[in-house]
Amino acid sequence: MAEYQQFDYDVLVIGAGGAGLRAAIEASSAGVKVGLICKSLLGKAHTVMAEGGMAAAMGNVDDRDNWRVHFADTMRGGQYLNNPRMAELHAKQAPARVHELEAWGAIFDRTKDGKILQRNFGGHAYPRLAHTGDRTGLEMIRTLQDHGIHLGIDVHMEHTILDLLTDAGRVTGAFGYDRERGRFKLFTAKAVVLGTGGIGRVFKITSNSWEYTGDGQSLAYRAGAALMDMEFVQFHPTGMVWPPSVRGILVTEGVRGEGGVLRNSEGKRFMFDDIPANYKSQTADTPEEGWRYVIGDKSARRPPELLTRDHVARCIVREVREGRGSPHGGVFLDIAWIKEKIPNSAEHIKRKLPSMYHQFKQLADVDITQTAMEIGPTMHYVMGGVRVNGDTQMSDVPGLFAAGECAAGLHGANRLGGNSLSDLLVFGKLAGEHAAKFAKESRAAVVNPDQVDRIARQALEPFNHTGGVPPYEVQHKLQEMMQNLVGIVRREEEMRRAIEELAEMKKLAANVSVTGNREYNPGWHTALDLRNLLTVSEALARSAVERKESRGAHFRDDYPTKDPEAAKFNQVIRRAQDGSMQLTREPLPPMTDEMKQIIEEMK
Amino acid sequence: MATATFQIWRGTRESGEFKDYTTPISDGMVVLDAVHQIQAEQANDLAVRWNCKAGKCGSCSAEINGMPKLMCMTRLNQIPLDKPVRIEPMKTFPLIRDLVTDVSWNFEVKKTIRKFKPRKPDAPDGSWRMSQADVDRPQEFRKCIECFLCQDVCHVLRDHHMHGEFIGPRFMIYTAQLEMNPIDADDRLPDLRKSQGIGLCNITKCCTKVCPESIHITDNGIIPLKERVVDRFFDPLGRLFRKFGG
Numbered sequence: 149m150a151e152y153q154q155f156d157y158d159v160l161v162i163g164a165g166g167a168g169l170r171a172a173i174e175a176s177s178a179g180v181k182v183g184l185i186c187k188s189l190l191g192k193a194h195t196v197m198a199e200g201g202m203a204a205a206m207g208n209v210d211d212r213d214n215w216r217v218h219f220a221d222t223m224r225g226g227q228y229l230n231n232p233r234m235a236e237l238h239a240k241q242a243p244a245r246v247h248e249l250e251a252w253g254a255i256f257d258r259t260k261d262g263k264i265l266q267r268n269f270g271g272h273a274y275p276r277l278a279h280t281g282d283r284t285g286l287e288m289i290r291t292l293q294d295h296g297i298h299l300g301i302d303v304h305m306e307h308t309i310l311d312l313l314t315d316a317g318r319v320t321g322a323f324g325y326d327r328e329r330g331r332f333k334l335f336t337a338k339a340v341v342l343g344t345g346g347i348g349r350v351f352k353i354t355s356n357s358w359e360y361t362g363d364g365q366s367l368a369y370r371a372g373a374a375l376m377d378m379e380f381v382q383f384h385p386t387g388m389v390w391p392p393s394v395r396g397i398l399v400t401e402g403v404r405g406e407g408g409v410l411r412n413s414e415g416k417r418f419m420f421d422d423i424p425a426n427y428k429s430q431t432a433d434t435p436e437e438g439w440r441y442v443i444g445d446k447s448a449r450r451p452p453e454l455l456t457r458d459h460v461a462r463c464i465v466r467e468v469r470e471g472r473g474s475p476h477g478g479v480f481l482d483i484a485w486i487k488e489k490i491p492n493s494a495e496h497i498k499r500k501l502p503s504m505y506h507q508f509k510q511l512a513d514v515d516i517t518q519t520a521m522e523i524g525p526t527m528h529y530v531m532g533g534v535r536v537n538g539d540t541q542m543s544d545v546p547g548l549f550a551a552g553e554c555a556a557g558l559h560g561a562n563r564l565g566g567n568s569l570s571d572l573l574v575f576g577k578l579a580g581e582h583a584a585k586f587a588k589e590s591r592a593a594v595v596n597p598d599q600v601d602r603i604a605r606q607a608l609e610p611f612n613h614t615g616g617v618p619p620y621e622v623q624h625k626l627q628e629m630m631q632n633l634v635g636i637v638r639r640e641e642e643m644r645r646a647i648e649e650l651a652e653m654k655k656l657a658a659n660v661s662v663t664g665n666r667e668y669n670p671g672w673h674t675a676l677d678l679r680n681l682l683t684v685s686e687a688l689a690r691s692a693v694e695r696k697e698s699r700g701a702h703f704r705d706d707y708p709t710k711d712p713e714a715a716k717f718n719q720v721i722r723r724a725q726d727g728s729m730q731l732t733r734e735p736l737p738p739m740t741d742e743m744k745q746i747i748e749e750m751k
Numbered sequence: 752m753a754t755a756t757f758q759i760w761r762g763t764r765e766s767g768e769f770k771d772y773t774t775p776i777s778d779g780m781v782v783l784d785a786v787h788q789i790q791a792e793q794a795n796d797l798a799v800r801w802n803c804k805a806g807k808c809g810s811c812s813a814e815i816n817g818m819p820k821l822m823c824m825t826r827l828n829q830i831p832l833d834k835p836v837r838i839e840p841m842k843t844f845p846l847i848r849d850l851v852t853d854v855s856w857n858f859e860v861k862k863t864i865r866k867f868k869p870r871k872p873d874a875p876d877g878s879w880r881m882s883q884a885d886v887d888r889p890q891e892f893r894k895c896i897e898c899f900l901c902q903d904v905c906h907v908l909r910d911h912h913m914h915g916e917f918i919g920p921r922f923m924i925y926t927a928q929l930e931m932n933p934i935d936a937d938d939r940l941p942d943l944r945k946s947q948g949i950g951l952c953n954i955t956k957c958c959t960k961v962c963p964e965s966i967h968i969t970d971n972g973i974i975p976l977k978e979r980v981v982d983r984f985f986d987p988l989g990r991l992f993r994k995f996g997g
């Protein structure tokens with residue numbers, strides 16, 4: 149029998165970034181007993197790194213904005229593969245979620261008349277992102293954290309969940325360990341909310357932290373839930389490329405929102421060369437018009453640098469491939485040029501983009517108020533994840549909810565910048581609310597001791613192996629392989645090869661050996677993360693092979709155009725009886741007449 | 752290829768020692784890169800905290816050649832590499848293992864500070880009006896990434912171990928941002944004076960010097976708070992004014 153400590157909750161929330169914290173706050177406010185699991189220390193989750201802002205159609209800067217425009221922008225950005233109900237709820241509820249943060253102590257940048265200031269961002273028709281300089285994620289997570297600690301939520305810091313517990317098809321809790329001492333913990337719960345974030349560590353060049361190993365997606369998959377849209381992985385166009393050790397670290401889209409432009413080695417603003425048809429009417433024709441947009445001229449259209457992320461990333465790849473890249477294999481992002489337009493530009497840039505200034509100064513010896521930055525695409529976000537009901541956020545497994553990046557639906561084939569932080573709040577709240585409701589209506593969970601024993605035994609196995617490969621080696625191999633074979637530009641034979649290699653890596657991973665003991669042992673933690681990394685990699689590769697078209701963030705060299713037939717379905721992954729991964733096509737959820745009309749109007 | 756040697760603390764609360772690791776170095780590397788490389792290649796179980804690798808999460812605090820710093824923001828070209836670089840855990844907090852310390856005390860302290868309490872909203876949609884000039888100061892304090900380096904270096908905690916009487920610089924500015932939030936309606940001055948020990952700070956400014964976010968902890972935070980406390984509790988004339996001035 150495995151030894152463990154037991155905790156009993158009504159609602160267990162796994163993950164303490166924006167979505168998890170917001171869910172825990174909501175569930176706790178509904179009067180149920182809540183446990184919250186963080187993989188890191190509280191307040192350090194990946195949300196902290198979000199820079200630009202959260203999208204909410206408050207209309208503080210441009211009063212033409214409203215939920216309908218936000219809805220249409222989100223659907224267009226997602227190439228209409230989004231769950232339209234989620235896009236609707238998100239657009240309608242985001243403003244209230246932002247105001248609520250202010251009521252909990254957040255301090256956003258202000259307009260002249262004292263309201264919350266909103267900034268421009270790619271794919272949003274109007275200035276829509278509430279922000280605090282370029283550290284909005286920090287503002288958000290700190291606010292939720294500082295509010296949450298007074299609500300009686302039981303916080304378990306530096307804990308990792310190994311598997312969910314189920315009984316008769318329903319979720320009954322989770323089993324894991326504390327990273328500090330390596331002791332096992334059993335959490336029973338009537339409902340579980342996943343808010344574990346993304347899968348960035350599958351790739352070599354990523355803006356994501358070590359925590360992003362696809363835990364929520366994998367836990368849900370093993371517990372019987374469906375994953376959806378896993379082929380859609382967003383490569384953010386602007387990550388740092390030099391020095392090598394910082395490769396992949398994010399450079400906020402806010403730089404472009406404040407007037408930053410992209411240039412190739414010939415000094416040309418190459419984004420003007422390729423403007424997709426469905427964005428033509430909204431995009432500036434000349435640099436001059438683009439600048440007027442930046443400074444708030446309402447008759448001007450957006451500069452092409454603010455096209456959607458998938459498109460900008462691909463244009464950068466093109467420039468580099470055709471030999472017009474920067475010295476370290478990226479292109480130039482220039483904000484310093486605005487000195488031609490405004491006095492005191494250096495001060496202005498430092499005030500608007502303080503952490504970018506800081507980051508480049510300290511890590512690359514570059515003063516962005518004077519010199520252009522070198523940037524290139526970096527894996528940033530996964531649109532796919534656990535498939536949920538748009539109204540309740542419940543997955544196919546009764547009692548199991550998911551919100552934020554680990555859930556699918558809101559963003560479709562491509563996410564707009566700024567729609568992530570608002571996603572966390574809107575759906576974190578809904579997940580918490582419905583999980584609490586589900587818990588109140590449910591009987592106490594039954595725990596199956598055999599299941600617990602099996603999970604514990606499996607977790608300790610790496611200590612029993614001797615002479616196996618070290619876990620870091622497998623991890624690096626996987627990252628290298630996925631980067632090369634299932635990256636920004638995809639091809640059939642490469643992805644087939646990736647699937648084969650994944651099968652080999654699974655065998656390697658089953659035999660990794662670790663040294664040392666169970667106390668704060670990163671080698672062991674990495675060994676345990678491998679299983680989830682491999683699961684999401686496989687889901688990603690299989691989905692990408694089967695979508696034989698290019699749409700949103702999914703770009704195929706061998707099928708470079710959109711296929712109207714493929715616009716009709718989402719791809720869904722489930723675990724078959726025999727443990728293999730199965731993929732099905734499922735028709736898109738239907739749209740109401742009102743939704744269709746909005747989309748038509750704003751085409 | 753060039754190499755450098757790192758002297759890293761290995762061990763637990765009970766026992767430990769510095770161990771030397773030599774590893775290749777390259778352009779633009781930071782201390783955390785070196786630690787990760789050593790972890791991947793020579794010491795798989797080397798314990799270290801990190802998340803963002805961009806100075807944003809405040810996880811990777813340590814003492815590098817005796818200086819409290821974020822490992823991810825300390826470039827190797829800023830430290831002499833002709834002798835071993837010493838990396839050790841923060842000293843003010845109990846050690847867990849290697850470079851990882853138990854910082855839970857900080858989380859407990861935060862809970863004891865009276866939470867944000869807004870006045871009634873200014874507009875019917877539940878929002879408030881504030882000017883940018885009025886929020887500049889609290890926004891400065893809200894840049895804090897909770898790396899706890901200031902707590903590590905403050906002598907009241909580090910040398911005098913007065914964790915029970917003094918909340919430390921991090922929570923002084925946490926309180927300051929609440930007190931200076933234009934819409935907050937609570938009062939934290941009595942607590943600051945009594946249980947939170949603001950009088951114990953003697954403005955050495957060591958905290959300000961190590962803050963990776965360049966927050967003016969003392970000048971903009973602690974000193975104004977001290978002034979408010981003095982005005983309220985030790986200035987009889989001011990008290991009289993308040994009494995009759997309403």
Ligand code: SF4
Pocket residue numbers: 904905906907919920951952953954955956957958959969973
């Ligand atoms: S100024 Fe005060 S809080 Fe800061 S280190 Fe010195 S004594 Fe500590």
Ligand code: SF4
Pocket residue numbers: 809894895896897898899900901902920921924958961962963964965966968
């Ligand atoms: S005030 Fe500065 S040094 Fe102190 S915890 Fe915050 S960021 Fe770190």
Ligand code: FES
Pocket residue numbers: 800801802803804805806807808809810811812821822823824
């Ligand atoms: S790893 Fe986040 S601050 Fe260093």
